[in-house]
Amino acid sequence: MDTMNDRRRTAVLIVIAALAWNYLGKEKSSSIRIATAVDYDPCCEFPCQNQGVCMSYADKSYSCDCTNTGYYGVNCTSATVMTAVINAVKPDPEYLHTILTTDLWIWKVINNIPFIHDAAMKYIFLSRGDQVDSPVRFESDHPYTTLDAYFNETYFARTLPPVPTHCPTPMGVAGKKELPDLDMLIQKVFVRRQFLPEPHDTNLLFQYYAQHFTHQFFRTNYTKGPQFTKGNGGVDVSNIYGLTERQRRALRSNVDGKLKFQIINGEHFPPYLKDVPGISMEYPPHLPITEDNKFALGHPFFALLPGLFVYSTIWMREHNRVCEVLKEQHPHWDDERLYHTAKLIITGEVIKITIEDYVQHLSQYKVDLKFKPQVVHGTRFQFHNRINVEFDHLYHWHPLIPEGIKVEDSYYSLMDMAFSTKSVFTHGLDAFVKALVTNRAGKLTSRNHSPVTVPVLKKMLENSRILRFQGVNQYRKKFNMRPFRDFLDLTGDEELARDMEEMYGDINAVEYYVGLIAEKDSPSLTPLTMVNVGGPWSVKGLIANPICSPHWWKPSTFGGEIGFDIVNTASIEKLFCNNMVSKCQDITFKVPPGTL
Ligand SMILES: *[C@@H]1O[C@H](CO)[C@@H](O)[C@H](O)[C@H]1NC(C)=O
Ligand SMILES: *[C@@H]1O[C@H](CO)[C@@H](O)[C@H](O)[C@H]1NC(C)=O
Ligand SMILES: *[C@@H]1O[C@H](CO)[C@@H](O)[C@H](O)[C@H]1NC(C)=O
Secondary structure (H helix, E strand, O other), X not given: OHHHHHHHHHHHHHHHHHHHHHHHHOOOOOOOOEOOXXXXXXXXXXXXXXXXXXXXXXXXXXXXXXXXXXXXXXXXOEEOHHHHHXXXXXXXXXXXXXXXXXXXXXXXXXXXXXXXXXXXXXXXXXXXXXXXOOOOOEOOOOOOOOHHHHHOOOEOEEOOOOOOOOOOEOOEOOOOOOOOOHXXXXXXXXXXXXXXXXXXXXXXXXXXXXXXXXXXXXXXXOOOOOOEEOOOOOOOOHHHHOOOHHHHHHHEOOOOOOEOOEEEOOEEEOOEHHHXXXXXXXXXXXXXXXXXXXXXXXXXXXXXXXXXXXXXXXXXXXXXXXXXXXXXXXXXXXXXXXXXXXXXXXXXXHHHHHHHHHHHHHHOOOOOOOOOHHHHOOOOOOOOOOOEHHHHHHOOXXXXXXXXXXXXXXXXXXXXXXXXXXXXXXXXHHXXXXXXXXXXXXXXXXXXXXXXXXXXXXXXXXXXXXXXXXXXXXXXXXXXXXXXOOHHHHHOOXXXXXXXXXXXXXXXXXXXXXXXXXXXXXXXXXXXXXXXXXXXXXXXXXXXXXXXXXXXXXXXXXXXXXXXXXXXXXXXXHHHHOOOOXXXXXXXXXXXXXXX
């Protein structure tokens, strides 16, 4: 009898404790109206912390809405008990990054014990996914939540809303009345003095992967404005197959699911533009490019740089190869089914390679990143994604581009290469791939931007001003990093700190992209803020893909076990080896040891 009563008492205590925990976890509803003595909109000061939402009133008072932030108080600065406990055990992002990028025995354990590794991947996917608003709340035309942000998909999403137009300075209240002159800023912070090579031996195969992959979803519609996109919300492989149904139809051969191709020097290449009505490519009108040098590709820009053309060719060959594998399994399938199933397999391969080869190298994490969508099934993870315009800006990685590239015994400057795929045919695709592997990329940092790409940079910075991006410190806070204290804390370089302080006056006025690039080095390929801001958007975009969701992620979606296996064993090396005449030759994102 006694033990029975004891058990009951314990059960009651546990329930009371759980209820108390739940109660303490709720922030007390605050929204206290605070009078101010300022003559501008007090929300321009961004007084609400921890993602509280500021609302101002006609009499220049304001309140912070702390609902669901885990904080309460006038400026949402007091942590609830539960938040305080979580904060006490949560590692600091800078420390965590150091741990993740250091060779420690713990990574060997985690990488080799499957159930622990699954738990690690689950933690990475969920913690990164949690940092992205899903569904989206903001677009670029309003500094508050609108329904259009969600339903009008011609808008890029926006992670932080724009600085209101009526604020005292372009950054709210911080800094000078005007932002630094762009030409001066570019000269002082961005332009390359001498080529700085990427310290992790990153090669041009990586640089072109980044460009080829991201152009499927970074598709600003400049006709409409820098806040609008022509693209979809993620990895839709439109860079391979085309964005519109008209383009996709035009590129299909209508036989066995395959894409159109032609044979040049005994190898398969994409068809000539003249042979594919329905495709338009962005060949600059002033250049004398003959019809035998114009190709029809899934992306209008990809014939303008030989590295992008190489990737387009390889993916076209891979699609056709996968169609043959499927046809052998399912001889009765029609062209339509072979095409669509192959496309699903290609999507899976793209995501697998992006996570396991590309992001692994980019992050320099010592934990093996694995494409295992099943670890988030049944969790709070949302299978929905939109592209943030801040992600597009973050991904301007032109410092990776060197001044030229050596292919066999020839040297091509950036301008020799631009607008032409000729060098690929002069040397042959395999020799060109070898050059991409053995040429070094530049370091992603300040003062390493080739003068040739400055116009692209300038346009992007202009757009970030038109779109009224908040400062880099606001993004640091949004992604749970402490704001930079001063310019030296940002740059770690006294001369650069001095130059930037002169231009901006206040660390809280430093622009988003400028801060991302000017930050001191980290163990990854990019500085830390770029990893910790871009990481969540990237993970979310990859794992929120429909193929990763519970009812899609199964062999039948990919035409059976063989197709599923192609996805689950894909790698950058296999992708090239299966589609080059000379087969395998050290295909990685690193310059092989011994290469000068
Ligand atoms: C709230 O933020 C405002 C603006 O930054 C500041 O002036 C004020 O002192 C803060 N109030 C409290 C209670 O922290
Ligand atoms: C989306 O918003 C823009 C700007 O307000 C507008 O021009 C466009 O018509 C909207 N599109 C749709 C589909 O509602
Ligand atoms: C880009 O914007 C223009 C102007 O609003 C519109 O006519 C066009 O359809 C858009 N392009 C795409 C591909 O969405």
